[in-house]
């Protein structure tokens with residue numbers, strides 16, 4: 001019996017971070033920009049990806065994260081978009097994607113001709129924000145129906161993002177939402193965060209969104 | 224909800240360290256968590272107690288959590304402030320030019336135990 005105190009001092013998610021760094025470097029090496037979309041359920045991610053495919057004149061592929069269903073994948077496939085589905089259900093119904101799953105998905109995907117890899121993360125603003133999955137850009141999508149206070153409730157998602165899409169702005173006339181207050185709350189959490197107001201229905205902000213995507217590939221992808 | 228995944232990674236790291244140091248009987252696992260991570264301590268403890276039995280030598284281990292407040296330093300006025308809300312605007316001069324200096328921790332600090 002000799003009591004010992006072993007110092008470790010390591011990030012708990014260091015294993016995930018290492019795999020994420022590998023994924024990021026490997027995609028960058030192939031000239032592919034990887035974009036991670038995070039939001040609460042139903043913010044309009046899949047609809048936006050469908051629209052994006054009609055506007056973006058480049059090879060795009062989508063990795064879909066869902067707890068159980070393949071509905072989103074079917075929607076994208078019927079729009080002619082290449083999709084790989086990750087169901088986290090078999091892994092224990094996890095509420096987020098991890099880098100290891102992206103790495104194994106990439107082993108099965110034919111990336112020839114792909115310029116942009118989108119990852120639709122699981123609809124949840126808390127857990128996905130914690131896990132680096134190897135994307136070059138993290139996007140948080142917040143729909144105007146969710147209320148002004150959401151950035152304050154889920155700060156990490158907004159801290160870790162490089163762009164916030166404020167979605168469904170076509171609904172603003174019907175809502176009692178103070179858009180300025182919403183934006184101010186986003187700025188309080190992440191003063192540098194870029195914002196684009198979009199609507200997939202009335203096609204607002206889509207050009208700015210496409211420009212943002214295109215710039216992801218021109219600029220050397222970053223962490 | 225992501226507490227389970229965090230505890231799994233934590234136990235993996237702790238187990239590696241225990242194996243390397245030859246600890247066969249781990250009594251405590253010490254971690255530091257920043258408040259920005261929205262972790263619920265009760266949930267961490269629950270998952271830890273559920274999972275530890277599958278790691279040899281961790282059957283009697285106890286998880287100790289040191290929570291860290293969110294602290295920012297302002298580049299404009301130089302002040303260091305603890306935040307009670309996650310606003311990264313300086314409470315003193317309202318500059319958005321601030322740096323997070325504590326509260327983002329998610330670390331395993333150490334393990335304690337004995338060999339045999």
Ligand SMILES: Nc1nc2c(ncn2[C@@H]2O[C@H](COP(=O)(O)OP(=O)(O)OP(=O)(O)O)[C@@H](O)[C@H]2O)c(=O)[nH]1
Nearest residue numbers: 040041042043044045046047123168171199200201
């Ligand atoms: N008004 C309006 N509705 C939209 C817009 N974009 C999507 N929707 C609707 O919002 C609902 C959810 O859209 P999805 O694209 O499935 O949202 P999602 O984020 O992929 O949802 P999950 O993957 O389930 O989290 C659907 O009924 C869409 O028709 C928009 O720009 N404006």
Ligand SMILES: [Mg+2]
Nearest residue numbers: 045046072120
């Ligand atoms: Mg979807």
Ligand SMILES: [Zn+2]
Nearest residue numbers: 297300313316
């Ligand atoms: Zn200041």
